[in-house]
Amino acid sequence: MGNFSHAPRCAYQPATDTREQLPASPELVGFSLSWELDYVNILSLLEFLEIPIRAANRTESHPIVFGGGPVLTANPEPFADFFDVILLGDGENLLGDFIEAYKQVRNAERLIQLQHLAQVPGVYVPSLYEVEYYSPDGAIKSIAPALPEIPAQVQKQTYRGNILSASTVVTEKAAWSNIYMVEVVRSCPEMCRFCLASYLTLPFRTASVEASLIPAIERGLQVTDRLGLLGASVTQHPEFETLLDYLSQPKYDGVRLSLASVRTNTVTEKLAQILAKRDTRSLTIAVESGSERLRQIINKKLNNDEIIAAAVNAKAGGLSGIKLYGMVGLPGEEPADIEQTVAMVRDIKKAAPGLRLTLGCSTFVPKAHTPFQWFGVSGDAEKRLKFLEKQLRRDGADFRPESYNWSVIQALISRGDRRLSHLLELVRHYGESLGSYRRAFKELRGKLPEMDFYVHDNWSLEQVLPWSHLQGPLPVATLQKHLAAATALFPQ
Ligand code: SF4
Secondary structure, three states: OOOOOOOOOEEEOOOOOOOOOOOOOOOEEEEEOOOHHHHHHHHHHHHHOOOOOOHHHOOOOOOEEEEEOHHHHHOOHHHHHHOOEEEOEOHHHHHHHHHHHHHHOOOOOHHHHHHHHOOOOOEEOHHHEEEEEOOOOOOEEEEEEOOOOOOOOEEOEOOOOOOOOEOOOOOOOOOOOOEEEEEOEEOOOOOOOOOHHHHOOOOOEEOOHHHHHHHHHHHHOOOOOEEEEEOOOHHHOOOHHHHHHHHOOHHHOOOEEEEOOEOHHHOOHHHHHHHHHOOOOEEEEEEEOOOHHHHHHHOOOOOHHHHHHHHHHHHHOOOOEEEEEEEEOOOOOOHHHHHHHHHHHHHHHHHOOOOEEEEEEEEOOOOOOOOOOOOOOOOOHHHHHHHHHHHHHHOOOEEEEOOHHHHHHHHHHHOOOOOHHHHHHHHHHHOOOHHHHHHHHHHOEOOEOOHHHHHOOOOOOOOOOOOOOEEOOOOHHHHHHHHHHHHOOOOO
């Protein structure tokens, strides 16, 4: 985004796009944060622009630094001290509301500007909230607005239109090289209890085929022949069949189609055939575990027969592989559940011989605004990943574990509070390894809680959460009800 016409000068840059020339002396500088560790690039870019990295050190001569995107919407607190303003929720209307409100106070003093902006729904000004702790390295005691006119709760904003987003840049340098992404659905109605992609973005919304998807696809296919259908659960779009029929037209014969994860029981032979014809070789389905008991705990409405049927259909439709996603360390998990995952993989191999089978596996990481936000990362998770690796490699399955250490860092950031900003400042000079985080914790001992507090401890329901002043789609009482439904199924 360049300058807004009749609007304040505004620098808006993807966090890693540091080489492009920025406008001189911008009034607003904005970042979208989709990956936690991109904060390192944001801080470097602020330094490059000669803007103090901490909001508290900025003066009247500095721009307002604002941020948004999924990482900041989920839990902005570890990064809160770096931003003057954080936009919570969908950007479609919120960005415009923010710019309009800024225009009204463009010539006012910085503090007046911030106080004015803080009254726009979804606009969060961290410096206008005071956080009190029981002790410097203890839990949070309270979070309260610093002034009476500042709202006690900031409500995440939800866009309710039926035109969803699509790529603005297509490049071979992107993580998904040369793919034009079209957002088919937003959120997911399934509400697996650990799932940020569902809980943080509720309600489930679908793009209009006529007004949103077809025009976007036509635009995209003018610049590339690779199309990605994006969304937490794309096959749950009520008109998904219509979309597939549209993409089956002969004029799209050369198009390569990629689908984000699909819901297991929507993998029919027809879907597999269409995908195989569009150069998709394999499908990804998230099964989480081979244990049906554990799937009930996490509210994953899926049974092993459906998973096997999906694999059989994928093979019958001409796909050469299927990729399953699983997780270890889920709340309520027992060693027997891990053994059932091994058994499930064996059963799939037996039912669909010759189909390439991959199991990607991550560690459960608690996420803000989900019913599992109070659980820590399981101390057994690493051992369980190793167990799966040993068993499945022996069976000839392709097992791809996600780094356990990375999960620990993710958990730290996803449950972090403002005190972490000092740690993040240190870590960016030490490197991205878990060892760097441990070193920084040692250096800051006494100034913030131990790493285990954030990562591994189960938090009590009474504890003030770092994001308790930020309202997600569901009230905390509802999240606690969903949590109680899960724990009722825990082994006694
Ligand atoms: S089905 Fe997938 S996207 Fe939907 S809630 Fe469950 S894990 Fe999240």
